[in-house]
Amino acid sequence: MTSPFLGFAARAGRAAAVLLLVAVTALALPHLMPGSPAVAALGVTATPEQITAFEAGLGLDRNVLAATFDWIGAALHGDLGHSLANGAAVTTELANRIPVTLELFVAAQLVALAVAVPVALVSAWRPGGVVDRIATAGAFLWLAVPGFVLGLLLIWLTAVQLRLLPATGWVPFTEDPVENLRHLLLPALTLGLPEAAVFTRTLRGQLLDTLDQTHVAAARSRGMGAARLLLRRALRPSSLPLVTLIGIGIGTSLGGSVLVESLFAVPGVGTLASGAINGRDFPVIQAVMVVSAVGVVLATLAVDLLYRTLDPRIAHGHR
């Protein structure tokens, strides 16, 4: 068994290495990607002098490693550079948009859990029953439908036909909590429902394993009710994979949110990233990449810690 300190140091070292690799890759992007950032930013009507000045301003003539270390130094002081498109501080742009994406992520996870947990519990209690068969078919259906199709279907149904919810846009929670929730619901459903399908399948499988175990069988033989048995004895040990999925989801949700935020015109990190990619706004792309990587690394560490809380055997090296 390794000491907690050494274990933490190893994890921190790995995280730092990952972040350094991401930062180098991000800073090398202007050299690697097709398309001149100057032409993208200035348009095809830019003069050669404008293009030269722009590329010099971007530091394309500098060594990538030196530029990376300079960038990291500035980033540690809170300076992520300035957008090529509008000259705004990238730190400010991200600070405005991260809360929106986080809110959307949390709402999507709540949607996924609210659907997955009860459905998985009922399915696992009566495997092969009506609910289980419907849930299985439904899960495959949700997984097969691309996110943008689901989003457009939801818009068509709830915004165009029923006029219940706004099709697009965003109202900050601090401005109007009710409107915030109304604007949040469709993008959260679009992101959350496919995840619910994955969660349901994963949790159902784990629950079936857990329900087969001796201590659960013993509790059942003692006459413990179904609800009590499922919620008290089976759900907690079966939920470990969900924690992993949510942790991984922090990283993958950024990819999903690029699509969903663009579809619903939600002003989060996703729309910032997609606009920056289309406009070759490299300072913004680089910052989004590194900040996302930091998010994933922190989430992974948090999952590690949560695992130890949920299942103490892991902390003691028994598993």
Next chain:
Amino acid sequence: MKRHRQALSAAVFATVVALGASACSASDDAVSGVADRGGDGPAVDGGTLKVGLDRPFARLDPADGTLTQMPVMILANALYDPLMVNDDNGAVKPYLATSFTPNSDATVWTLTLREGVTFSDGKPLNGQAVVDHVTRLARPEAKCGCAVDAATIGAMAVNGPTEVAFTLKSPNAAFPALFTRSLGYVSEAPVGDAPAIGSGPYTVESVQPGVSVTVTRNPSYWGARAHADTVVYRVLPDSDTRYQSLRSGDADVAWVETPAQLKQAAGDGLRTATGPSSTSTILFNTKVAPFDDPRVRQAVQYAIDRDSVEKIAYLGQGRVSDGPIGSASAYRAASAYPARDVAKARALLAEAGHPDLSFEFLSDSRPEGRQRATVIQQMLGEAGIRMTIKPLDPAATGTALMQRQFQVMDFVTSMFGDTDTALNSLFPSDAPYNFTGWHDPAVDRAIAEGRAALDPAGRTAAYNEASKVIVEEAPMLFLTENQAGFAASAKVGGLPDLSKRSVVNLSPAALWVKR
């Protein structure tokens, strides 16, 4: 393809410009076109107009080329007034100007401004303000694509509060048309990140770059009062979402250019105001084999059926293009464009020594671009030509164009909305955007003659002579003229008729929202 700045319009004959000065205001037909108000009932003042933009804007400053692209000019027109505006059939009319007159050889142009116009901060919009604006946008740090146009000006002189004289480096009979976009949207220099202040019917209330902007009526506006109290612009980049937002009422007006949406708009209770605002073309890199041989280019030209491209890719919403002089151009004359002839295409390829021609085609990555490329691929296949499609995103497209890193390339542009700019920018040997690398002394001469000719008939003849050679030599193939413009919900009034406009330009001040 990123839309190009100037789509000036062809018929900027100096005499018309000089005589065309008439009183107009933000809500009249100068910017917005003649409103079809017959079915709209009386105009309604007040309320909020919600506009969906198709692309993010970076800066609220005319120096930002995005702001004066057609889909976003509805925002520029809220904050700034153009000196000149594009009118029907390629004409250019004074707007903030009252006249723009040339000397005898079109090397000196005198601009006269309206009197009493002020910026929204109360400062006068006079001759000096115009000179300051043009000087600022010409500097590299302004990052304005219009610097190319500004570079044609040799000197500017302020002759009194409302008059500016421009001395050009070479004759340009279409010079006023350069003031329909960035150079003409006169503004004060922005301070820091603040929007550049203009003289338009609205002023900025709040802005979130790339996301939304809210404007409110300018109380000291010099012209007619805008109808809506407030206009809220939101960036809705996804075309399907933008369209559904119109249907759901989340947006009142939005840019639409997808053929299927234009076709179904009326059935969905939406109204449209569109014009022939873009042209689909194909560029050849004539600097490298095999497309340095005109017979190979002509073979591709003969292998394509433009009618089918229009019907399949554009669902009959547009029309075929016959050359660099657009159908809404004042210089338009009957022109011959080769009809499809597969046998002739094969014969030309055999004669040129390329019977099994194959090449890579860089296409627009959007669905309609891929569809267009696929249709062309099938047609060429029937002539024994193997075409590989490589989709490119807009940024990579720009680089490929500028650095001529292509064999054959899809090129959809609004440049042909302005014949003068298109011919002068794309085809002469020293043209700034001669993407194909092709040039011809006779074309150089004809375009230069047309550019210098103040006489409309002389310019028409010269430009058509150039057009004839361009179509024959085929450095660029012309496929279709495409409809694009605005769709609006039924509760929006004041929507103009833009069907004769090759530059689709709409002012929010002209629109109202029925209650």
